Amino acid sequence: MDRNEEGALETEAAVVGGGLVALATAHALARAGLQVARIAPAPAPRPPGEALDARVYALSPGNVAFLRSLGAWRRVRTERVAPVHAMRIYGDDARTCLAFDAWEAGVEALAWIAEEAEVAAALRADLAPPVAGACLEVQFGAEAAQLRLDRGASLRARLVVGADGARSRVREAAGIAFCEQPYGQAALVANFECARPHRNVAYQWFRGDSVLALLPLPGDRVSMVWSLPESEAARLAALAPQPLCGEVRRASGAALGALVALAPPQCYPLRRARAARTVGPRVALAGDAAHVIHPLAGQGANLGLQDARALGEVLGAREPLRDPGDVRLLRRYERARAEDVLAMDALVHGLARLFAAQGAPIAALRNAGLALLDRLSVVKNLLARRAMA
Ligand SMILES: Cc1cc2nc3c(=O)[nH]c(=O)nc-3n(C[C@H](O)[C@H](O)[C@H](O)COP(=O)(O)OP(=O)(O)OC[C@H]3O[C@@H](n4cnc5c(N)ncnc54)[C@H](O)[C@@H]3O)c2cc1C
Known part of the structure; x- marks a missing residue:
């Protein structure tokens, strides 16, 4: 300088x-x-020892390639990163599912889940x-x-x-x-240990006015991002660990079995x-x-x-x-x-907006849309490609 x-x-x-x-x-x-x-x-x-950072990102393959080209990705410890091999996105009812698979897209992983502190x-x-x-x-x-x-x-x-x-x-x-435009929602972020193996699947549930994502972390752990109306997010954030785990388990249809909270949740207003x-x-x-x-x-x-x-x-x-x-x-x-x-x-x-809208006709429409999208391989591939850039 x-x-x-x-x-x-x-x-x-x-x-x-x-x-x-x-x-x-x-x-x-x-x-x-x-x-x-x-x-x-x-x-x-950084959190001590094996403890994971609460700020966890799903990095696209395009960005992992960018980080690799900068010489940074080789410094990210493999044991701190989880590849996403599949995604399962559910609508208001458990039968409506949009599925993405890495093998179908011809890539090693749809995304890589990594802690912000590790990549930084x-x-x-x-x-x-x-x-x-x-x-x-x-x-x-x-x-x-x-x-x-x-x-x-x-x-x-x-x-x-x-x-x-x-x-x-x-x-x-x-x-x-x-x-700026506030969504009137907040995201609750926390890491959990799960009783059932996640098998490197990222799950997402669009239910009424909330979106719950459970992303695979190394080992039998998952990172949660749960977007909810602000008052509901504040109610859940104030719960003791066990009732909170019960709520997440219920909202996820117990897909990953019993959960144990690894740290208190953090709450981010969304805009x-x-x-x-x-x-x-x-x-x-x-x-x-x-x-x-x-x-x-x-x-x-x-x-x-x-x-x-x-x-x-x-x-x-x-x-x-x-x-x-x-x-x-x-x-x-x-x-x-x-x-x-x-x-x-x-x-x-x-x-x-679509998933925040209330009422049975809208719910039926969006679920039909999700099911249709799952069958339209061209549109689905376009979406996947954009998310992987
Ligand atoms: C709940 C939640 C979950 C998310 N999950 C994902 C995900 O899975 N994948 C994904 O891609 N994105 C995700 N995001 C989005 C992601 O967090 C942000 O888009 C990303 O952090 C933006 O990075 P940034 O570096 O631009 O800003 P920030 O992360 O906000 O960093 C800004 C930096 O600038 C510094 N700074 C500010 N002012 C000054 C100053 N005057 N002088 C010097 N330094 C300054 C701050 O200290 C900070 O270091 C999520 C967001 C939320 C809320």
């Missing part, structure tokens, strides 16, 4: 954020030949430590952006990437509007949000800073990793001497991502 005459740090690209998206972006930009400075808080301490540590291993823990303010100028950092530090960068989550300070400083633009002069947004979607398809972090991939590709293909903060160049990234983000948001939002 260089210092200018006033002693301030100077770099080509500054990546703000400490999550998977920021870490992958820092790798992708370095691979594109840019000098990169990271601004990220210290990572949270793997990504951090080959990156230089952050230059600061927080970005307090950004001023965008014609020649460079000026970042005010914690502990009185400052940094000049030609490009600032805001991968700093839904409450992005970079987005705010760039004056980019963020349109849909979208930045009006994902780029501007000297700024690009990635991950939740640019778009937040319902977690029912487990695609939020996947979209963010695809952003990192696309931004790296655009900057890697830039003409020699081209300013990385040039908005005309950055628009190539915005265009490259627009369709995928829009399509995934529309699909996930449509499903969330």
